[in-house]
Amino acid sequence: EIVVTQSPAALSVSPGERATLSCRASQSVGSNFAWYQQTPGQPPRLLIHTASTRATGVPARFSGSGSGTEFTLTISSLQSEDFAVYYCQQYNDWPSFGPGTKVDVK
Amino acid sequence: VQLVESGGGLVQSGRSLRLSCAASGFTFDDYAMHWVRQSPGKGLEWVAGISWSSTHIGYADSVAGRFTISRDSAKKSLYLQMSRLRPEDTALYYCAKSPPGYSSSWSPFDSWGQGTLVTVSS
Numbered sequence: 001e002i003v004v005t006q007s008p009a010a011l012s013v014s015p016g017e018r019a020t021l022s023c024r025a026s027q028s029v030g031s032n033f034a035w036y037q038q039t040p041g042q043p044p045r046l047l048i049h050t051a052s053t054r055a056t057g058v059p060a061r062f063s064g065s066g067s068g069t070e071f072t073l074t075i076s077s078l079q080s081e082d083f084a085v086y087y088c089q090q091y092n093d094w095p096s097f098g099p100g101t102k103v104d105v106k
Numbered sequence: 107v108q109l110v111e112s113g114g115g116l117v118q119s120g121r122s123l124r125l126s127c128a129a130s131g132f133t134f135d136d137y138a139m140h141w142v143r144q145s146p147g148k149g150l151e152w153v154a155g156i157s158w159s160s161t162h163i164g165y166a167d168s169v170a171g172r173f174t175i176s177r178d179s180a181k182k183s184l185y186l187q188m189s190r191l192r193p194e195d196t197a198l199y200y201c202a203k204s205p206p207g208y209s210s211s212w213s214p215f216d217s218w219g220q221g222t223l224v225t226v227s228s
Contacts, residue, residue, distance in 0.1 A: 001167065034214035043200055043221060044150065044200075045218075046214055046215060046216045049216075089150075089152075089215075091213050092212065094165075094212065095140070095152040095155070095212065095213070097150040097151065097152065099149045100149045100150075
């Protein structure tokens with residue numbers, strides 16, 4: 001089983017600032033990596049797949065990078081709708097998720 | 107794309123429950139499908155996945171041997187048969203779809219339902 005960890009667990013950011021979220025996989029997953037956003041009461045929304053490809057309709061302020069075991073999600077300028085919980089996921093094997101990073105207002 | 111889960115409810119520990127997911131708005135037979143759960147206030151846990159052809163099926167260690175995933179192309183539906191339920195299986199169960207281009211069940215999830223809540227009492 002591939003274990004995915006996320007850091008930090010929580011992040012306080014002011015609107016308009018940049019946010020950087022990290023994930024690490026316990027073994028190499030190549031570029032088989034995704035990021036999701038979840039707001040309260042809603043299912044997760046796919047943001048990034050293949051480590052760096054934005055899903056349909058995702059704003060350009062969201063970008064993903066990394067390969068192997070280290071991955072990063074960057075939100076270049078936080079908007080009010082971006083305050084949410086973010087999950088990462090590997091799919092180089094049967095899927096597994098990280099525990100999440102909560103991004104809230106500073 | 108629309109995914110609508112049903113079948114959740116309150117059940118005693120050790121009993122069984124069958125979840126269903128009705129799919130519409132896409133060619134159901136072309137895509138792998140999954141169940142993902144979320145315990146109240148907690149993170150996401152992949153539960154089970156099934157390829158478009160039903161030849162590639164996998165389960166999380168936490169449910170292997172107790173849960174069975176299946177699909178019915180005529181009914182455009184995904185199922186999760188859950189047996190020997192435990193209190194730790196209490197969660198919102200989401201049905202999720204693989205994106206185009208992923209023939210196996212190793213994929214991200216590009217569409218999700220709203221979930222059906224399963225509560226297991228001890």
